[in-house]
Amino acid sequence: MQATTKSPPAGTMPARPRKERSENAARRRGQLIAATTKSIVENGLARTTLATVSAASGLSQGVAVFYFANKEKLFAEVLRHHYELYERLWVSALAQAGDDPVRQLAALIRADFDPAACNQEALIVWYAFWGEAKARPRYAEISDIHDSRHSDAIRAACARLLIEVGRSQEEADALGAGIEALTDGLWHRIYLSHGTMSAREGLRLAARFVANIFPERGERLSAEILGTAQEA
Amino acid sequence: MQATTKSPPAGTMPARPRKERSENAARRRGQLIAATTKSIVENGLARTTLATVSAASGLSQGVAVFYFANKEKLFAEVLRHHYELYERLWVSALAQAGDDPVRQLAALIRADFDPAACNQEALIVWYAFWGEAKARPRYAEISDIHDSRHSDAIRAACARLLIEVGRSQEEADALGAGIEALTDGLWHRIYLSHGTMSAREGLRLAARFVANIFPERGERLSAEILGTAQEA
DNA sequence: AAAATTTATTTGAGCACTCAAAGAAATAGC
DNA sequence: GCTATTTCTTTGAGTGCTCAAATAAATTTT
Numbered sequence: 001m002q003a004t005t006k007s008p009p010a011g012t013m014p015a016r017p018r019k020e021r022s023e024n025a026a027r028r029r030g031q032l033i034a035a036t037t038k039s040i041v042e043n044g045l046a047r048t049t050l051a052t053v054s055a056a057s058g059l060s061q062g063v064a065v066f067y068f069a070n071k072e073k074l075f076a077e078v079l080r081h082h083y084e085l086y087e088r089l090w091v092s093a094l095a096q097a098g099d100d101p102v103r104q105l106a107a108l109i110r111a112d113f114d115p116a117a118c119n120q121e122a123l124i125v126w127y128a129f130w131g132e133a134k135a136r137p138r139y140a141e142i143s144d145i146h147d148s149r150h151s152d153a154i155r156a157a158c159a160r161l162l163i164e165v166g167r168s169q170e171e172a173d174a175l176g177a178g179i180e181a182l183t184d185g186l187w188h189r190i191y192l193s194h195g196t197m198s199a200r201e202g203l204r205l206a207a208r209f210v211a212n213i214f215p216e217r218g219e220r221l222s223a224e225i226l227g228t229a230q231e232a
Numbered sequence: 233m234q235a236t237t238k239s240p241p242a243g244t245m246p247a248r249p250r251k252e253r254s255e256n257a258a259r260r261r262g263q264l265i266a267a268t269t270k271s272i273v274e275n276g277l278a279r280t281t282l283a284t285v286s287a288a289s290g291l292s293q294g295v296a297v298f299y300f301a302n303k304e305k306l307f308a309e310v311l312r313h314h315y316e317l318y319e320r321l322w323v324s325a326l327a328q329a330g331d332d333p334v335r336q337l338a339a340l341i342r343a344d345f346d347p348a349a350c351n352q353e354a355l356i357v358w359y360a361f362w363g364e365a366k367a368r369p370r371y372a373e374i375s376d377i378h379d380s381r382h383s384d385a386i387r388a389a390c391a392r393l394l395i396e397v398g399r400s401q402e403e404a405d406a407l408g409a410g411i412e413a414l415t416d417g418l419w420h421r422i423y424l425s426h427g428t429m430s431a432r433e434g435l436r437l438a439a440r441f442v443a444n445i446f447p448e449r450g451e452r453l454s455a456e457i458l459g460t461a462q463e464a
Numbered sequence: 465a466a467a468a469t470t471t472a473t474t475t476g477a478g479c480a481c482t483c484a485a486a487g488a489a490a491t492a493g494c
Numbered sequence: 495g496c497t498a499t500t501t502c503t504t505t506g507a508g509t510g511c512t513c514a515a516a517t518a519a520a521t522t523t524t
Binding site for chain 1: 273274275276277278279356359360361362363364365366367368372375376379406409410412413414415416417418420421423424426437440441444445
């Protein structure tokens with residue numbers, strides 16, 4: 001460390017405006033979460049250390065501890081961050097779908113294969129954490145909270161859709177579970193296949209299967225999922 | 233260690249027969265794989281060390297290295313072991329199903345929810361390794377080999393079944409992918425739900441969905457999956 | 465200058481793996 | 495049949511390294 005020019009020439013220009021402080025913290029946290037994600041994708045969770053995060057962020061190891069207290073909490077925030085991106089996606093898709101349960105269900109399924117949620121990076125993060133979830137209550141809890149909200153949304157849409165055609169709540173729950181299983185399983189294949197299966201193909205398969213399952217609304221649902229439905 | 237009776241009473245019966253030596257190696261390997269599995273279930277993969285394996289096996293740390301060269305190779309053998317148990321299960325189920333593609337497909341689906349394959353212990357091991365698979369080519373390779381054999385079996389059964397009723401190979405492949413996604417997704421739910429969902433319920437859901445998907449053979453397939461088909 | 469933030473260094477625990485030696489079983493020599 | 499020799503197993507303290515976390519130092523902001 002050599003002498004750096006001490007004080008700026010007294011003038012104005014505080015290259016850093018007002019709310020600098022609090023904004024800075026949020027920025028740093030985001031930066032560290034992104035760097036941790038990058039390291040998990042490149043090295044796996046087990047080989048992601050404060051050193052790899054520090055290298056990916058360009059910051060020192062101390063910063064991560066300063067903003068997240070310890071490595072475990074940083075990791076938990078990474079998981080939460082990815083779930084929140086996903087949740088924002090499907091919640092807003094659902095909101096835009098309006099009142100029609102067919103469109104609602106289609107929106108939820110489409111969201112699952114939106115490249116913003118269903119991409120290698122996100123899948124690697126999810127699987128990395130799921131793999132350790134049974135040994136880390138903190139990870140399991142975060143997954144639970146978000147998964148159950150998504151479950152509820154799917155089941156609610158299924159219930160409205162099926163009750164319209166005179167089926168029971170029990171059938172709606174089973175159907176919801178099946179749709180979730182189908183999308184989870186397609187994620188699994190997208191994750192493990194080395195780029196062989198894309199999110200786009202996942203969506204097509206999902207549409208195809210779901211169409212078979214809802215005889216009464218299958219065609220319309222499938223069209224809505226694929227985005228080929230004509231506007232009303 | 234106190235005095236143990238030195239030589240056996242000269243008679244026949246050498247409490248340890250001939251191949252003692254080579255059998256010993258197989259026994260030890262099995263013992264170490266079981267101990268590693270136990271530690272992964274209890275501590276997670278990341279916190280499974282040679283020390284936890286040694287504690288679980290009652291052997292010294294050195295033995296694990298002696299029989300498996302290093303920790304990574306021991307872990308790889310654990311993954312392989314679980315895949316082999318699973319593969320033996322579905323291969324023999326398939327063999328017993330005879331020539332009827334409906335029974336073959338049912339047998340494959342039933343095997344996926346057989347408690348011998350689909351239990352918390354096995355799921356924890358699988359998810360632990362899948363979580364690291366993208367960062368460890370060795371794990372990815374083992375998964376690939378076994379997954380693709382299973383895929384092929386499912387697709388073959390689907391093809392025979394669908395071609396019987398005049399559908400195309402393309403449809404059979406899509407259907408196979410869908411069935412696999414469904415079972416993978418149900419595994420996912422069984423794994424992450426804290427015992428809320430059992431293998432038995434998974435099987436019921438799978439039967440229900442698959443029945444909807446094969447209009448021509450759905451009823452029979454469903455009955456075969458649930459084991460409620462009457463004998464011919 | 466006082467407080468807040470960032471960077472750099474130190475520390476001590478825990479890790480995989482080594483290795484020399486001991487123990488046990490199989491084989492050979494008498 | 496008995497002992498000596500060799501081969502195979504097992505042990506566990508030891509080695510060097512990596513890591514998370516703590517601490518200290520420097521820098522910036524107010």
